[in-house]
Amino acid sequence: MELIDEHRAFGGAQQRYKVQSKSLAGESIFSVFLPPNWSADTPVLYWLSGLTCTDENFVQKAGAQRVAAELGIALVAPDTSPRGDEVANDDSYDLGQGAGFYLNATQQPWQRHYQMETFIVNELPEYVRELGLHGKASISGHSMGGHGALVLGLRHPERYCSVSAFSPIANPSDCGWGEKAFGTYLGNDKSVWYQHDASKLLSEHKAPWPILVDVGLADQFLTEQLKVERLEQAAAKSGSELELNRHEGYDHSYFFVSSFIENHLRFHAGYLKA
């Protein structure tokens, strides 16, 4: 684990690490914000970013460090896919590098490197412990990363104390982005897709924690790609606790995320520090 960049921010440290990832079969970079006076007990919020992002978008644009410093929460932001010349890729922005969809690919030529679920759930927490952070964990994310946070939370509920999402791809089995990615990475069996679809998972299993979701009503992807109403229906069906806030005039950008990130951090702090 190599520290490749560090800046003091809000009394804490904004760092980037490079690792040789086993699950991704190659180099991966992730960002960590360590709040002031952090200790082994300091809890961790994992943040999963959206299509085309790296570990840096959230770090530079969300303005999360101020509140994380105040609350004493570490922030861990991984990349959105494996990277490198030897890693399978696609010319479109919504497939391949920058578009890992937080799942383990079963199809070729993707299977070797695209093991993002294993990386996020198992390998990344090992690095976080190596840094000295042994506290509780929660997970959040934006768009494709909102899908990732919900699905990884629901598939591994024991790993996380709370789950939230901004503008998530809530029903990827039934939207253009999800159909393209799932068909490519997972093949044609829709019963496999449903195991990576937040609305499908939540309709079948009661979530063990409340879920917080925020979405903008001027989001250009709301109707065709996000379909957050499916998540609402699923939560009602399983009796899960979902707070879904719709915000007039807000779009899909990090200006939206930054406007409401403080609410999400305080929501997670309530479970991480309970």
Added chain:
Amino acid sequence: MELIDEHRAFGGAQQRYKVQSKSLAGESIFSVFLPPNWSADTPVLYWLSGLTCTDENFVQKAGAQRVAAELGIALVAPDTSPRGDEVANDDSYDLGQGAGFYLNATQQPWQRHYQMETFIVNELPEYVRELGLHGKASISGHSMGGHGALVLGLRHPERYCSVSAFSPIANPSDCGWGEKAFGTYLGNDKSVWYQHDASKLLSEHKAPWPILVDVGLADQFLTEQLKVERLEQAAAKSGSELELNRHEGYDHSYFFVSSFIENHLRFHAGYLKA
């Protein structure tokens, strides 16, 4: 004046405008944040960015909108130079496009487009009034933009209610960045340079308002390029009020700016809303 981008943020509007600038003899883009419930009286903080930046760096990375929304201050962030294929340029990052140094060039081939002082002090405020903003103004900036804020403030004291800077190039007549830019844009007469040098100006004239400056002690440019101690000496000489805060561990990045931008906005609010 063409609105080319708009996002809701913190209950206000983050906008970008494209104009055909008279003083820059070409197209220029600037960003504006309008706080919620703004009116004709809403005051304006001009923000000048540093080398290599456009209007977008501050907007995306400083996290200023949250506090500006709370305080009811509009933020106006221009580009750092004229732009375009027909605009004189240089291969280095510290000269030409992205490096206008907020002065009016007198030398060729720079003179035609590099009229940033006129643009910032006279032309940009016209666009701001065209938007309906007729309130008081203050000015701040980072690095080359910290130089710009201090120098434009001291050269046009009646325009601004308060002046602040992060990590300013405080004595450009006597550092590598400044000598290169001033020699190129202004020629070899050092008496002309001194009219664009914050430490020289402040040593000769008592500033009519208090100045706030923050700098990081881990700033890689502190000793060779910024020389903020010269500003301290100048303020002492002229009896000007300067608050210069040195911060251990902080560097030259926007992580530093974002950590202390709230203090600067509250400082300016005290004068803009007095």
